[in-house]
Amino acid sequence: MIYLDNAATTKPCEKCVRAVNEAMSESFGNASSLHNLGTSSMQIMARAKKTLLAAVTGGKSPFDGNVLFTSGATESNNTALLGSMSRFRPNTLKIVSTAIEHPSVSKVLTRFEEDEFEVLRLAPKNYEDFTGALIDAVDENTALLSAMAVNNETGFQIDVPRLYREVKRKNPKTIVHIDAVQGFLKVPLDGDLISISGHKIHSTKGIGALFIRKGENILPLLSGGGQQNNLRSGTEPVELIAGLEAAVKAYHGDREKFSELKKCLLEELSKLSDIGINSDDDCIPNIVNFSVRGVRSEIMLHSLEERGIFVSSGSACSRGKKSGVLDALGVSDKDADCAIRVSFSAENTPDDVRALCEGISKTIERVRR
Numbered sequence: 374m375i376y377l378d379n380a381a382t383t384k385p386c387e388k389c390v391r392a393v394n395e396a397m398s399e400s401f402g403n404a405s406s407l408h409n410l411g412t413s414s415m416q417i418m419a420r421a422k423k424t425l426l427a428a429v430t431g432g433k434s435p436f437d438g439n440v441l442f443t444s445g446a447t448e449s450n451n452t453a454l455l456g457s458m459s460r461f462r463p464n465t466l467k468i469v470s471t472a473i474e475h476p477s478v479s480k481v482l483t484r485f486e487e488d489e490f491e492v493l494r495l496a497p498k499n500y501e502d503f504t505g506a507l508i509d510a511v512d513e514n515t516a517l518l519s520a521m522a523v524n525n526e527t528g529f530q531i532d533v534p535r536l537y538r539e540v541k542r543k544n545p546k547t548i549v550h551i552d553a554v555q556g557f558l559k560v561p562l563d564g565d566l567i568s569i570s571g572h573k574i575h576s577t578k579g580i581g582a583l584f585i586r587k588g589e590n591i592l593p594l595l596s597g598g599g600q601q602n603n604l605r606s607g608t609e610p611v612e613l614i615a616g617l618e619a620a621v622k623a624y625h626g627d628r629e630k631f632s633e634l635k636k637c638l639l640e641e642l643s644k645l646s647d648i649g650i651n652s653d654d655d656c657i658p659n660i661v662n663f664s665v666r667g668v669r670s671e672i673m674l675h676s677l678e679e680r681g682i683f684v685s686s687g688s689a690c691s692r693g694k695k696s697g698v699l700d701a702l703g704v705s706d707k708d709a710d711c712a713i714r715v716s717f718s719a720e721n722t723p724d725d726v727r728a729l730c731e732g733i734s735k736t737i738e739r740v741r742r
Contacts, residue, residue, distance in 0.1 A: 374681050374682075374683070375681060375682045375683065375721075375725045375728055375729065376683050376718070376721075377682065377683060377684045377715045377716060377717065377721065377725065377729060378683050378684055378685045378714075378716060379573075379659070379716040379717060379718040380525050380526075380555060380573070380659075380660050380685070380714065380716035381685055381716070382572045382573070382578065383572060383573060383574065383575045383718055384575065384718075384720075385572075385575055385576060385577050385616070385620070386575040386576075386619075386620055386623050386624075387623075388619040388620070388622070388623040389575060389576050389577065389616040389617075389619045389620040389623070390616070391619070392615040392616050392618070392619035393577060393612045393613065393615060393616040393619075395615070396414075396417060396611055396612040396614075396615040396616075397612045399413075400413040400414050400417055400611060400615075401414075401611075401612075402414045402611075403608055404418060404600075404608070404609050404611055405598070405600065405608070414609070414611040417611050417614060417615050417618075418442070418609060418611060418614055420618060421440075421442075421614045421615065421617060421618035422439075422440040423435075424618045424621055424622060425440050425569075425582060425584070425617075425618070425621060426438075426440060426584075428557075428558065428621050429553075429557065429562055429567060429569070429584055430562065430563075431560075431561050431562065436567075436584055436586070437586060437587050438584055438585050438586040438587045438589070439584075439585050439587070439602070440582050440583075440584055440585075441582060441583040441584075441585060441601055441604050441605055442580065442581075442582055442601065442605070442609060442610070442614055443580075443581045443582060443583055443605065444579055444580065444581060445570045445571070445572070445578065445579060445580065445581035446475070446477060446552070446554045446568055446569070446570035446573075446581050447477040448581065448594075449568035449569065449570070449581045449582065449583040450475070450477040450478050450481070450550075450552055450568050451477060451481055451594065452583055452591065452593075452594055452604075452605070453519075453550045453566040453568055453583055453591070454478065454481045454482075454485075454517070454519060454550065455481060455592075455594060456591030456592045456593065456594065456604075457517060457548050457550070457566065457589070457591045458485065458490070458516065458517060459592045460590075460592065461490075461516050463485075463488045463489040463490050465514070466490065466491070466514055466515070466516035466517075467490070467491040467492075467493060467512070467514045467515045467516065468482065468485055468490055468491065468492045468493070468515070468516060468517045468518075468519070469493050469495070469507060469510045469511055469515055469517070469518045469519075470482055470492065470493070470494050470495075470518070470519045470520060471494060471495050471496070471497070471507070471520050471521070471701075472494045472495060472496040472497075472697065472698075472701035473496070473497065473521065473524050473526075473529065473698045473701050473702060474494075474519070474520075474521055474552065475521060475525060475552060475554070477552075478519055478521070478552055479494075482494070482519070493510055495507060495510060496700075496701040496702075497529060497701060497702050497703070498700075498701060498702055498703035503531060504531045504532040504535055504536050507520060507531070507536060507540075508535075508536060508539040508540055508543065511540050511543050511544055511547055512543075512544065513544060515544055515547045516546075516547065516548065517547065517548045517549075517550065518536075518540055518547055518548070518549050518550070519549075519550040519551075519552070520536065520550075520551060520552070521551070521552040521553075521554070521555070521556075522551050522552065522553045522555065522556030522557075522560055522562060523553075523555035523556040523559065523560060523657055523660070524555070524656075524660075524698060524702075525554070525555050525660070526660075526662060526698045526699065526714060527651055527652045527656055527660060527662040527698070527699070527702055527714075528555075528652050528656030528657045528658070528659065528660030528661065528662070529652070529655055529656050529702060530556065530560055530655065530656065530657050533551055533553075533556070533560065533561060533562050533563055533564065534561050534562075534563045536549070536563075537549050537551075537563040537564055538563070548565050548566065548589065549563075549564045549565045549566070550564060550565065550566040550567075550568070551563070551564035551566070551567045551568070552568050553567050553568060553569050554568060554569060554570045554573055555573065555657075555660070556657075557569040557570075557573070557574060558574055558621070558624050558626065559626065559628070559657055559659065560657060564584075564586070565585075565586045565589045566583060566584065566585060566586070566589065566591070567583070567584040568581070568582075568583055568584075569581055569582050569583075569584075571613070571616070571617045571620065574620050574621065574624050574626075575620045575623070575624065575718070576613075576616050576617045576619075576620035576621075577613055577616050577617075579610065579613055580610060580613035580614060580616065580617045582617070585604075591604070593605060593606065595607060625719050626659065626718065626719045627719060628657075628658060628659075630719065631657070631658040631659040631717055632658040633723070634658070634659075634717050634721060634722075634723065634726055635658040635659075635661055635717075637723045637726045637727075638661055638715065638726045638729070638730070639661075641726060641727060641729075641730035642663060642730060642733075644730075645665075645730070645733065645734055645737065646737075647665075647666040647667060648663055648664065648665060648666070649663060649664040649666060649704075649708045650662075650663050651663055651664060651699065651702070651704050651708065651712060658717075659716060659717045659718075660714065660715075660716045660717075661714070661715045661716075662699075662712055662713070662714045662715075663712070663713055663715075664704070664708040664709070664711045664712045664713070665711050665713060665733060665736075665737065666707075666708065666711055667711065667737070667740065667741050668711055668736060668737060668740045668741065669710060669711055670686035670710065670711055670712055670713060671686060672736070672740060673686075673711070673713055673733065673736055674686050674713070676732065676735075676736040676739075676740075677729070677732045677733070677736070680728075680732045680735075682728060682729055682732050684713055684714065684715050684729070685713070685714040685715075685716070686712060686713060686714065699712060713733075715729065
C-alpha cells in the first residue's frame with residue numbers, strides 16, 4: 374500500500390498509540406476526581422498543554438495563552454468563531470475571511486451572513502499579494518478576521534505572522550482566528566485563536582485544540598460540568614490528549630524532504646502529456662494538486678486504488694462535490710474536474726512517487742485512447 378492522502382488523515386504514529394494505550398490502562402481516572410487517578414489524569418493534561426503551547430509557536434517562546442482541548446478541527450473552528458462573535462450585534466461590524474476556507478469555517482460565516490453581519494470573503498486569484506489584501510480589508514469596523522494558514526486542497530499558504538502583526542497594528546480590537554489544521558508544525562503561526570486537529574499530525578481522530586491568547590474572552594458552546602475553565606463542559610478524553618502530546622513530540626515531517634518529494638513528483642509528471650499543476654510556489658511542499666486532463670478525478674482515483682495507491686480528488690469533507698476552492702484559486706472548471714491531490718507524510722519515498730506516476734501513466738493510456 375502506498376498512502377498519499379495525508380491531508381485527509383494520517384496514520385497514528387507508534388508513540389501516539391503507545392501513549393493512548395498507557396493512559397487507558399494506567400491513568401484512566403476522571404480528571405475532575407480528587408483521588409490519585411484523577412490527579413494523574415490532570416497531570417497528563419497539564420503536560421500536554423505545556424508541550425502544545427511550546428509547539429504552536431514553532432520553537433520561539435511559548436504561546437501566551439491557554440489550550441482548550443476539543444474533539445477536532447470542526448469544534449475548534451466553531452468554538453473560535455461562534456464563541457468570539459456571540460457578544461457582538463449584527464449590522465454594526467464586519468468579518469473578513471477568504472473564499473478558500475474549510476466548511477467548518479465557511480458554513481459558520483454563512484450563518485453570520487444570515488444574522489446580517491457583513492462578511493467579506495476574498496479569493497486569492499484576484500490578488501497578487503493575498504496576505505496584503507486581507508490586511509487591507511481590515512478597518513475600524515472589523516470585529517474578526519478568520520483565515521486558514523494552509524489550504525487543505527492545494528497547500529496554498531498565507532504569511533500568518535505578517536497577517537497577525539499588521540492586522541493588530543491596523544486595528545488592535547480585531548480578533549484574528551487562524552485555522553492551522555494543515556499548518557500546525559509546518560509553518561510559522563500566530564493569532565488570537567488558533568485551531569488544530571490531531572489526526573492531521575499522526576495522532577488519533579477525535580482530538581484537537583484551540584489556542585486562546587491571554588486576554589481573549591470567548592463564550593462556550595456547551596453547558597454542563599464546567600470542565601476546562603467552563604469553556605468546554607464534558608469529561609476530558611485524557612487518553613486522546615496523551616496521544617496528541619506524543620504525536621507532537623514525535624512529529625518529524627521535514628520541509629526539505631517534502632520539497633524533494635514534490636520536486637520528484639513534478640519531474641515525473643512533466644514526462645506525461647497534458648498535466649496542469651495547481652499547486653505553485655506559494656504552496657507548502659507536502660500538498661500537491663494537479664490535473665490529469667482528459668481523465669476525470671474519480672476515474673483516476675479508483676484506478677490508482679486498484680494498484681494500492683491512495684490519493685484524493687480534493688478535500689475529504691467534500692465527498693466528490695465540485696470544489697469552490699479551486700475556482701477561488703484560479704483553476705478552471707475543466708481542470709478542477711480532473712484534479713488530484715497528493716499529500717505526503719515523512720514516511721513517503723521517491724519510490725512511492727514513481728509508482729504513483731506509473732499508475733497515472735497506465736490510466737492515461739487506458740482512458741485517453
